[in-house]
Amino acid sequence: MWVGAVLTVGIxxxxxxxxxxxxxxxxxIYIGIAFAITAVVSVQNTNRIAVTPLLNGQIVFIIxxxxxxxxxxxxxxxxxxxxxxxxxxxVGVSLGVVTSGTLIPNIINQITSxxxxxxxxxxMDWFNFxxxxxxxxxALSYFLFTREHTGVLAxxxxxxxxxxxxxxxxxxxxxxxxxxxxxxxxxxYLLQVLRLIPM
Amino acid sequence: xxxxTIFERLDKLDRRIYYWxxxxxxxxxxxxxxxxxxxxxxxxxxxxxxxxxxxxxxxVLIDIFMSVSTWAECMGGLVVETNTxxxxxxxxxxxxxxxxxxRSWDRLNELVPRLGTLEYGTDVVFLGxxxxxxxxASQMAVDMSSIFPADHFGTPIEDLPLMRDAxxxxxxxxxxxxxxxxxKWIQQWGAPYGVPVxxxxxxxxxxxxxxxxxxxxxxxxxxxxxxxxxxxxxxxMPAAATTTMDAISSTHLLFVILIVLANxxxxxxxxxxxx
Numbered sequence: 001m002w003v004g005a006v007l008t009v010g011i012x013x014x015x016x017x018x019x020x021x022x023x024x025x026x027x028x029i030y031i032g033i034a035f036a037i038t039a040v041v042s043v044q045n046t047n048r049i050a051v052t053p054l055l056n057g058q059i060v061f062i063i064x065x066x067x068x069x070x071x072x073x074x075x076x077x078x079x080x081x082x083x084x085x086x087x088x089x090x091v092g093v094s095l096g097v098v099t100s101g102t103l104i105p106n107i108i109n110q111i112t113s114x115x116x117x118x119x120x121x122x123x124m125d126w127f128n129f130x131x132x133x134x135x136x137x138x139a140l141s142y143f144l145f146t147r148e149h150t151g152v153l154a155x156x157x158x159x160x161x162x163x164x165x166x167x168x169x170x171x172x173x174x175x176x177x178x179x180x181x182x183x184x185x186x187x188x189y190l191l192q193v194l195r196l197i198p199m
Numbered sequence: 200x201x202x203x204t205i206f207e208r209l210d211k212l213d214r215r216i217y218y219w220x221x222x223x224x225x226x227x228x229x230x231x232x233x234x235x236x237x238x239x240x241x242x243x244x245x246x247x248x249x250x251x252x253x254x255x256x257x258x259v260l261i262d263i264f265m266s267v268s269t270w271a272e273c274m275g276g277l278v279v280e281t282n283t284x285x286x287x288x289x290x291x292x293x294x295x296x297x298x299x300x301x302r303s304w305d306r307l308n309e310l311v312p313r314l315g316t317l318e319y320g321t322d323v324v325f326l327g328x329x330x331x332x333x334x335x336a337s338q339m340a341v342d343m344s345s346i347f348p349a350d351h352f353g354t355p356i357e358d359l360p361l362m363r364d365a366x367x368x369x370x371x372x373x374x375x376x377x378x379x380x381x382x383k384w385i386q387q388w389g390a391p392y393g394v395p396v397x398x399x400x401x402x403x404x405x406x407x408x409x410x411x412x413x414x415x416x417x418x419x420x421x422x423x424x425x426x427x428x429x430x431x432x433x434x435x436m437p438a439a440a441t442t443t444m445d446a447i448s449s450t451h452l453l454f455v456i457l458i459v460l461a462n463x464x465x466x467x468x469x470x471x472x473x474x
Contacts, residue, residue: 015215042298048348048349049348052348094334097333097387101333101337101383101387101391105385105386109414109415112414113410167406170406174402174404174405177402177403177423177447178272178423180225181271181272182268182271183222184446185268185272186271187226196230197230
């Protein structure tokens with residue numbers, strides 16, 4: 001635990017003090033270990049889901065192994081064309097899987113929930129409904145570039161811009177909350193190592 | 200120098216002082232908890248109600264998509280989810296799309312000792328790491344064994360009695376996501392197969408997940424440390440997340456004060472008619 005505490009202090013020493021050898025050491029150790037863990041887990045995973053079944057007689061797993069190895073040919077200019085088949089397969093499969101799954105939850109359900117009025121609702125529910133509805137229309141009008149933002153489009157585009165800025169502010173606030181949560185986790189770890197709080 | 204306003208002095212202040220201030224404001228409530236009240240949001244209550252509605256013997260899939268860095272945000276909620284589901288007699292299948300998922304599994308076992316008393320393979324299974332996002336989730340919905348021919352410990356999946364009852368999406372009572380990765384479950388399990396989806400998101404995902412909650416694609420949602428603290432309150436097991444909320448609230452109060460201080464000179468200048 002003391003190793004973790006020293007490395008944590010080392011990482012934060014850049015911010016709290018200045019760049020120093022301990023920070024550099026901790027940074028390099030972190031990058032090295034992160035890559036090592038990723039590499040080992042990836043190899044283990046490939047071995048488990050493709051290599052082992054292949055060696056147990058399931059010949060069909062030779063296909064993903066060849067496609068996966070083909071990806072590495074991107075580093076050799078002479079054979080880079082092989083990687084295009086692997087990338088094309090990957091993109092095609094991903095596109096097909098995502099497209100089939102995205103229609104209902106990401107498009108139909110979102111439109112339905114935006115335009116459907118709340119049932120059995122409180123004042124707050126109606127406010128949210130109107131805010132989301134008007135905000136959606138105004139934000140979309142702001143991103144309408146085929147027509148100049150004049151006339152009836154001027155106030156809606158202006159309001160849409162304001163709503164987009166509010167939304168971005170909310171996202172920024174959530175990001176700050178996330179970062180502070182991560183920091184609190186590290187500080188809690190340090191306090192536990194120093195036995196100022198229980199484990 | 201003598202004619203500098205307080206705002207100019209604050210502006211020229213070494214930034215490291217602000218960073219130390221943040222560290223102190225976070226650390227102090229962790230050592231000496233304040234006990235600020237926590238109100239429970241409807242989305243968190245809906246998640247908890249969903250957990251308590253699980254029947255004995257139901258199989259629940261829990262996706263631990265969190266790394267060690269997000270333990271502070273999500274581990275508390277995961278502990279509450281696990282304890283609540285075990286109280287209901289559910290059977291649990293854990294998987295994870297993070298390379299250090301095994302470390303999270305070890306930590307979960309430390310925080311929920313009950314997991315060690317269960318019959319592994321019958322009441323609980325840890326299948327381990329997987330990759331492939333939507334493609335993997337889509338394939339798991341049809342045949343879990345094609346993505347997990349063995350569990351994390353190398354046991355062939357056909358040797359796990361629980362997995363004989365839980366090899367496709369329709370065998371599961373619900374899917375719970377942790378931290379991230381919710382979209383693939385919504386798109387590949389929720390929409391096509393009607394499997395209820397819910398879970399915990401990191402704070403950054405709060406805005407992104409709200410539309411799914413509004414449209415009913417997820418039935419419950421707890422966001423960040425606050426969500427974990429709310430779950431702890433609902434379950435009656437205050438723990439790390441509840442304590443951390445004091446630190447988070449104090450830090451955010453500090454941020455509000457600093458933001459106001461930073462904007463006051465601009466406002467005063469405008470009132471005076473300056474640039």
